Amino acid sequence: MTPIRIAFLPLTDCAILAAAKELGFADKHGLALELVRDVSWATIRDRLVYRQVECAHLLAPLAVAVTLGLSQAPAPLAAPFKLSLNGNAIAFSRSLAEAVGGTPGNRVRQPGRTAQRLADALRRLDRKPVLAVVHRFSSHALMLRYWLSYAGIDPDEDVELRVLPPPFMATALAAGEIDGFSAGEPWNSTAVETGAGEIVALGCRIWESGPEKVLAMREDWAEANAETVDRLLRALDEAASWCDSPENHPKLAQLLSDEAYVGQPAELIERGLSGRIKLTSDGNEVEADNFLLLHRRAANFPWRSQALWIYSQLVRWGFVEPSNQAQTAASGVFRSDIYRRALAGGRTPLPGASLKVEGSLGAEHGVASDKGTLTLGPDRFFDGLVFDPAHVGEYLTQLAR
Amino acid sequence: MRIAVVDESDLRSAVVEEGLREAGFRDIFRVPPRGAFVVELEKLSPDVVIFDLGSPSRDTLEEMLAVSRALARPIAMFVDQSDEEMTAAAIDAGVSAYVVDGLRKDRVKPILDLAVRRFNAFAGLQRELQEARTALAERRIIDKAKLYLMSTRKLTEADAYALLRGTAMRQGKRIAEIAQALLTAAELLEGKQKDESSK
Numbered sequence: 168m169t170p171i172r173i174a175f176l177p178l179t180d181c182a183i184l185a186a187a188k189e190l191g192f193a194d195k196h197g198l199a200l201e202l203v204r205d206v207s208w209a210t211i212r213d214r215l216v217y218r219q220v221e222c223a224h225l226l227a228p229l230a231v232a233v234t235l236g237l238s239q240a241p242a243p244l245a246a247p248f249k250l251s252l253n254g255n256a257i258a259f260s261r262s263l264a265e266a267v268g269g270t271p272g273n274r275v276r277q278p279g280r281t282a283q284r285l286a287d288a289l290r291r292l293d294r295k296p297v298l299a300v301v302h303r304f305s306s307h308a309l310m311l312r313y314w315l316s317y318a319g320i321d322p323d324e325d326v327e328l329r330v331l332p333p334p335f336m337a338t339a340l341a342a343g344e345i346d347g348f349s350a351g352e353p354w355n356s357t358a359v360e361t362g363a364g365e366i367v368a369l370g371c372r373i374w375e376s377g378p379e380k381v382l383a384m385r386e387d388w389a390e391a392n393a394e395t396v397d398r399l400l401r402a403l404d405e406a407a408s409w410c411d412s413p414e415n416h417p418k419l420a421q422l423l424s425d426e427a428y429v430g431q432p433a434e435l436i437e438r439g440l441s442g443r444i445k446l447t448s449d450g451n452e453v454e455a456d457n458f459l460l461l462h463r464r465a466a467n468f469p470w471r472s473q474a475l476w477i478y479s480q481l482v483r484w485g486f487v488e489p490s491n492q493a494q495t496a497a498s499g500v501f502r503s504d505i506y507r508r509a510l511a512g513g514r515t516p517l518p519g520a521s522l523k524v525e526g527s528l529g530a531e532h533g534v535a536s537d538k539g540t541l542t543l544g545p546d547r548f549f550d551g552l553v554f555d556p557a558h559v560g561e562y563l564t565q566l567a568r
Numbered sequence: 569m570r571i572a573v574v575d576e577s578d579l580r581s582a583v584v585e586e587g588l589r590e591a592g593f594r595d596i597f598r599v600p601p602r603g604a605f606v607v608e609l610e611k612l613s614p615d616v617v618i619f620d621l622g623s624p625s626r627d628t629l630e631e632m633l634a635v636s637r638a639l640a641r642p643i644a645m646f647v648d649q650s651d652e653e654m655t656a657a658a659i660d661a662g663v664s665a666y667v668v669d670g671l672r673k674d675r676v677k678p679i680l681d682l683a684v685r686r687f688n689a690f691a692g693l694q695r696e697l698q699e700a701r702t703a704l705a706e707r708r709i710i711d712k713a714k715l716y717l718m719s720t721r722k723l724t725e726a727d728a729y730a731l732l733r734g735t736a737m738r739q740g741k742r743i744a745e746i747a748q749a750l751l752t753a754a755e756l757l758e759g760k761q762k763d764e765s766s767k
Contacts, residue, residue, distance in 0.1 A: 207626035213645075213664065217655050239630075239645045302627050303634065330631035332624035 168199040169395050173382075174211045175202055175224035177429045178333065179352040179439045180251035180380050182419055183461060184224060185428050187406035196402040198395075204427065207332060208302045209239075215383060216242040221392075222399070224250055225383040228477045231497045232304040235487055243496075245389040246381035246474075247505035248400050252466040254379050254439060254459035255307050255370035256355040257314070259347040260340050263288070263296060264365040271451040274367045278549045281367060282318035289325060296346035299331040299339065306370075306379050307349040309480045314373050316566075317550050323484075340364045351379070352439030352459070353431045360435060362448045369444065371457045376464075376525070376546035378473040381501075389505065400509035404467065408515070411462035416440040457544055464531075464544035465518055469501035472522040472556040479559050483566060494559065516541040525554040569671075570595040571679065572614035574605065576623045577690075584618065584686045591682055601625035606632045616676060617643070617666040618683045621659065633666060642669045646676050654680075661687040706744035713747035716754055 175181040181202075187193045188200040203220055205211045212233055215223045230246045232238045259267065266288040267274065267281060274281045289296070300308040312322040322328060331339055333354040339345045341363035348358075358364040370377060382403065389396050410419055420437040423429045429436060438444055442458035445451070460466035478497035481487045503521040510517060516536035523534075526548045533540035548554075554562050571593055575581035581598045588596050597612050599605050601623045609617070609632065619626060633643050646665040648654050654677075658664065661684045667676050710732065717728035732750075736743045 206622065206624040209626040209630050209664075210621045210659075213621075213659055217652065217659055219656060219659050240647050303631055330628045332627060334624065 168194075168197055169398070170199045170201060171222060171395065171399060172201045172203055172220040173222040173224065174205050174214045174220045176205055176208065176211065176333075178224075178354075178380075179423060179429065179436055180254050180459065180461075181224050181428060182410045182423060182440075183250050183403055183407045185422055186410050186419065187402050189422055190406065190409065192402045192406040192409070193399075195405075196398040198398055198402055202427075206334075208305075212238060215244070215385065216240055218385070218388075221388055222382055222384045224380055226302060226305045227378040227381045227473070228306055228309055228481070229302060229304040230381050230383045231474060231477050231481065231500050232486070234496055234500050235481070235493055237481070237486055238304060243386040244383045244500055245386045245502045245505065246383045246469055246500050247389070247396065247502040247509070248382040248403055249378055249467045249469055250380040250382055250403075250461075252379060252460040252464075253371040253375075253377055253457060255310060255349060255351050255377075256366045256444070257311060257347065257349045257368040257370075258336075258340065258355045258358045258364040259367045260343070260345075260364050261362075263346045264367055266292065267367065271365060271367075271446040272453055275369050275372055275446060275453055278314060278368050278372050279317060282314050282320070285315075286318040286320050289320065295325065295327050297327045297329055297344070299329045299336060299345045299348040299350075301333050301350055302330060303486075304481075306377060307351070309477065309484075310370055310373050310377065311349045312484060313480070314368065314549075337361050337363045353429065353435040356435045356438050356445065357431065359445050359448055365448075366444060366446045369453075369455055369458060371455050371459075372549060374526075374546075374548050375457060376460075376528075376544060378470075378477070381469065389502070393505075393508075396505060397509035400506065401513065404462075404510055404513065404515050407462035407467055411460070411466075413441065460544070462515075464542060465516070467506070467515075468518055469503050469506055470518075470521065470523055470525075471498045471501050471503055472525050472554070474498050474501035475522075475556040475559060476525055476554050479554065479562055482559075483563055489560075489563075498556075511537075518543075522556045524556070526551075527553050569593065569616065569675070570597070570612065570614045571616045571618065572597045572599055572609060572612055573618045573683075574599045574601050574609070574623070574625075574629070575618075575620040576601060577620070580620075580687065580690045583690055584683055587682050587686045588679070591678070593679070601629070606636075610636055615668050615671055616646075616679055618679070619664045619666065621662040621664055626664070629666075643667060644669070646680060648673065648677065658684050661691070663687050706747075709744055709751065710747045713750045716750065720754075 175184055193200045211223050214220045230244045234244050267284045315322045333350040336348045336350050336354050337358040340358055355366050409415055420433040423436050424433040439459050442455045444453055475498050482489045487493055507517050516538040519535040528546045530545055532543050534543055573581045573584050585596050599608050643666050646667045663683045665680045714728040717723050732743050732746050736746045
């Protein structure tokens with residue numbers, strides 16, 4: 168048995184790691200997983216950078232940021248496997264939701280209109296609303312900034328962005344310390360359930376196919392332990408396939424509800440898994456079949472174009488100076504080559520390309536793979552913009568308009 | 569040098585503060601990482617921040633370090649690049665240190681070393697306390713099981729204990745486990761548990 172330590176944060180999207188350990192997928196591939204539960208991304212980053220663990224459940228933008236040296240000590244990271252696609256939401260206090268107006272269902276169905284309504288509400292409010300995110304280098308923060316700026320709201324000027332750990336969000340919202348937040352599940356559902364807030368936007372309606380968590384490791388470790396990495400990816404691929412089957416969701420939610428993992432009621436966790444999301448405490452519900460993807464539609468495949476989209480946003484918000492060197496380093500964090508090497512000959516189809524134009528698919532679409540056709544899901548941004556990884560500069564010009 | 573100790577555990581931060589005072593440091597401030605702790609830290613404008621790795625508020629702290637206009641000089645995590653082992657030991661102990669730009673390594677290292685030693689000593693004490701509590705609880709369970717055997721089987725205390733010990737040896741289990749199993753079985757047989765749950 169090869170021991171591997173993996174640090175994680177208690178979130179619904181640690182599902183694949185928990186299933187790999189608890190249901191025997193890791194064992195089958197000769198791996199003894201030790202899952203190290205942490206409570207901050209900074210500590211997970213440090214454990215990874217200073218070799219206290221071999222791998223980590225990490226925010227995709229943070230993996231890029233650590234590689235670019237934007238978050239304390241720089242270290243080249245490799246992310247050969249995505250642990251989740253989508254899975255976030257934005258929740259507002261009831262009073263801010265009321266100021267935005269509209270019905271709960273329409274708010275999440277029309278994110279563009281909701282952003283416009285928020286912009287109108289901001290003109291009427293006598294103070295800047297405080298919106299919390301889990302980390303400056305999180306998909307949540309990038310998504311929230313993207314959504315706000317669509318309606319002409321400057322995320323650095325017109326609102327106050329603050330960083331809070333996800334388990335504190337609902338309480339801070341109830342106490343009036345913040346007016347809204349963006350986090351992963353089950354923490355939006357917790358805010359709804361306690362009556363502290365309402366879900367006003369779903370990540371999957373802002374970008375239908377946004378990278379969320381990755382399995383990250385130090386690049387030098389990945390290179391020195393290629394055979395172990397391959398076995399780990401095969402185990403995670405099998406665990407992911409199990410996790411993504413609707414018939415397994417109740418059992419998975421039960422497993423994750425344990426204190427060792429998320430430690431929240433299984434019923435709340437199941438909402439995110441099934442995509443049946445309660446928006447308000449009085450029962451408004453929507454169904455979003457792509458709320459969280461754990462395996463299907465090549466969810467785990469680390470598209471380099473997605474790493475490049477993250478890079479484009481880091482440039483957009485002034486976190487990094489644009490340069491060819493930084494762009495190449497960012498794109499190199501997502502290791503589609505390792506994914507292909509590890510899963511060659513398996514059941515999961517492997518995409519033929521490593522880059523795609525993000526935001527161009529309006530419906531399910533077949534693309535070339537090593538096993539005939541592979542179905543990709545819709546991947547549009549709510550504003551209809553398209554990200555061509557070959558033209559990052561032009562995309563940024565378009566966004567700046 | 570102004571040192572802030574930010575720790576979820578008030579007891580442990582007191583232990584760290586005491587150590588720092590003994591080492592001759594004077595300006596030490598203890599700040600629990602709750603509520604508006606970021607504002608408090610900004611006001612204190614420390615040269616060194618000792619931070620508890622077990623606190624979920626670490627991401628909030630790092631954000632403050634990145635954006636705060638109140639802090640005159642940049643402050644970053646203290647890492648001894650020449651000695652990665654020391655950083656690893658600090659993470660193991662659950663300590664991180666942030667220091668203002670320009671502070672010399674040889675001035676910071678003793679502070680972090682001391683914090684690491686105190687965190688480890690504190691963890692050791694907690695472990696001992698936990699073990700002592702467990703031992704005490706086990707002794708109570710064994711005593712209860714002895715009493716039960718003495719009253720139901722009319723045994724002497726010595727015989728009751730010998731019976732528990734003999735059973736434990738045969739089954740390869742600890743005496744406390746056998747005692748607990750006996751008490752649970754007795755409870756079930758007497759229907760106590762049913763009464764408990766219907767209360």
